[in-house]
Amino acid sequence: MEKDNIIVSANGISIGYTNKKVKTVIANDVTINLKAGSFTALIGANGIGKSTLLRTLTGIQLPLKGEVILNGKNINNYTAKELAQNLSIVLTEGLPPSNLTVYELVALGRQPYTNWLGTLSPEDDSKVNEALALTQLTALADKKHYEVSDGQLQSVLIARALAQDTPVIILDEPTTHLDLLHKVSLLRLLKQLTEKTGKSILYSTHDLDLALQLSDEIIVMTPEGTVQNTPEKLIESNVFDTLFTDSSIVFDKNKNGFTVL
Amino acid sequence: MQYTKPYRFLFLALGIGLVLLFLANLSLGSVNIPFKDVIQTLAGGEAAKNSWEYIILNYRLPKAITAIIVGMGLSLSGLLMQTLFRNPLAGPYVLGLSSGASLGVAFIILGAGILPGFLGSIFISSYGIIIAATLGSFAVLLAVLLVAQRLKDTMAILIVGLMFGSFTGAIVSVLTYFSTAQQLQKFTFWAMGSLGSISWKNIAILAIVCFVGIILAAACIKPLNALLLGERYAKSLGINFSKTRFIIILATSLLAGSITAFAGPIAFIGLAVPHIVKLIFRTSNHLILFWGTLLCGAMIMLLCDTITQLPGSDLTLPINAVTSIIGAPIVIWLLLRKRKGIYS
Known part of the structure; x- marks a missing residue:
């Protein structure tokens, strides 16, 4: 499977809610590319808009600006059945x-x-x-x-x-409620599946250390913006320091994890 | 979902059971008629006594057919409610659908006096009653659904159903206060529930309406299976949820509404039968549950009707008492067993 074959893409979209014609923007200028055969994690603090982003990427919610392209077509133009043949989900509930x-x-x-x-x-x-x-x-x-x-x-x-x-599977916090052993085996399983089947798998998580070790790419949502890159490049760019607003929680590059001062 | 082969034997056994119960229902009553004569009469031949033929064809056969339609319809609407509300204790009676239908009928029977004579007689016809009862149950179901979308707690939905039941019951009481003794008597007899005294013409109307409801339910078998995973998964599988929900509500209202219109509010059948079927078949596949519910619903209603006749005596118990005596303990038992997965 071609590694650079992009299946899901969003170019500078704005996500959020429209309630009674009042737009509430959760995040602006979000650019995401999911490639076939890649295992991507979505990281961000509680309330930053991970769920909103996932809902937008699965076509449940319309982006406020821009469009999500799935297999060369706007995700919101799919019929329910066509979409079900192109995108599957795994929920926490x-x-x-x-x-x-x-x-x-x-x-x-x-x-x-x-x-x-x-x-x-x-x-x-x-x-x-x-x-x-x-x-x-x-x-x-x-x-x-x-x-x-x-x-x-x-x-x-x-x-x-x-x-x-489906060529794309999106999972909402699949590692919640699991202990470390099961978290690791689940993520390994997902990673293997992307390699064996060429599917693109995106999952949201709070386990940054595991995501750094096991994902091909990570999407990081911070108050400053949303970035997507490989774990190594993200560590280099110090983006994880801005993940939490509390200055006593700092990212330790040697440990690949957070330290509380 | 497959695995239908192991169920063939069960379906055969239930089918034979249904035929036997049907014949027993025709044979037993204040006058016991031998099986042989029942079969001869049904086959168009002559029974040993003319009076037996008369009893079977004009009294017991319409009642038995009504029992079958009522049992099938109420049980199926219970199954639909239980999956739609993801609640094992849902059913047409518990959710207040029967009360809604009662309210519709009460407006017709008790409120007809308010309208000028000829209009009143149109409304009080069987069509008027059936439409009013269906609209009544439809309205209550919509209201319960509206509340259910705000409350995720399944027990709260049941309490809301009970509240709607009390509410409609109160309106009925107010209506009875303003009605004549004759109207009141008519309504009271209706409210006690009865499978007898329904004319062949009305049975035909009931059968047609219920047939439509059953066909609509059959069209929902696949989405109902998807709904076993919850609304969000169902949507992700390409199910048009709003459309499916509308069809389920329409089917339930037609079934529960029309049956309540003719046979009165009958308790617990809609709640208990789907559970009995789930216990027998130990599956959640709605293709199996659909047929199982139709068969078992008809059987249990025939059984209850046979019991009301108190074979060999001249007494007749109210049908609602018999279904409640059987159904209420089942509900308590289900609540006691309420553990993950087991009860559903």
Whole structure:
């Protein structure tokens, strides 16, 4: 897969809300490029607008200025079904109670391709099995989704996004609620998936140290602006010093992490 | 979602059960008619006694068919509500839909006196009642939905449903205060719930309206499965959520509204049957649940109706009492078992 093949791009967009014709700008001049086969992290303090940016990039929310281009087309011009075939999401929120098995849950990812009853074709079944194999969940396929651990459920939801067979997957804080071991294995899994499948994966996180070590690129949202670059270049440019407004929290280049003075 | 093969045996068993319960329902009552004569009468032949034929064709058959339609419709609307509200305790009765329908019917039966004679008689026709009941349940459902969008807490939604129930109940009480004794008697009998005394013509109307509701529900099977993951995931899978929600609400109002119009407010069937089906089939796939709910709903309503006849005696219990005696303990049991995933 060509490394410089850009799938999602936003050029100098403004993001925010329009409520009763009053525009509230969250961030201006945001430029983002997501390449095929790249693993990108989104970092920023609470309330800086990470969720707003993700909602804008997934087409749920309109940008206040400019446009988000997905596969050469404005994301807001896609039909719901077309968009579902190009972009899948993994959310932080819990699932409503149901009897879904792991297999059935992953198979729901095939909905953009199935008929009006949602019947799975042999091709759909093989895509589901492939997604389960990539996430090492094959042995759990027949378990009910509430019987697996939190870390496994996170993998199930990622498998569901894989089964949806989209060039882009966007995850909202996938490492929340997980301990260090599971955080690392989840991020490793995602990184491997970008290498194996050529998909572009974007995830938001608060774990800067892990993001620095495992991501290809990082998007940093600070009060001064939004920048995207490789971890090394970002460290060089001292951008992490501006991440938090509190001057007693400083970024330590030797540790690749923050120190509290 | 696949895995339909293991369910074939269950569906076959339920199908046979439905036929047996149907025949038992026709056979049992204040006069017990042997199975053989029931089958002969249904096949167009003659029963051993002429009176038996008369009882079956003019009294028990319409009642049994009504029971089947009512059971199917209420159970299906319960299933739709439970998935739409992501709430295992949702149902047409609990969410106040039946109360909304009652309010519509109360306006027609009790309020008809206010209108000039000929207008009143148009409104009081079966079409008038069915339209009023459907509009009543539609209005309550819209109100509950509006509140549900602001309240994420599922228990709060149920309390709001109860409040709407009390509210509409209070308006009905005010209406009864201004109505005549004759109107009041008519409304009271309706409110007790009854599957009998519905003419073949009205059964046909009920069947057509419910058929439309069932078809609309069938069209939502795929989006309903997507909604098992919640609204945001459903949208990300290409589901048009507003359209789906509108169709679900329309189907539920048609089913619950029309059934309540003719059979009165019937409690707990819509809430309990989907759970029984989920327990039997142990799945959340709405393609399976759809057929399972239709079958089990019809069976349980036939069973309740058979019990109301108190076979061998001349007494008849009110249908609502029987469904509540069966349904209320199920709700309590569900609340006690309320743990992650298990109950749904």
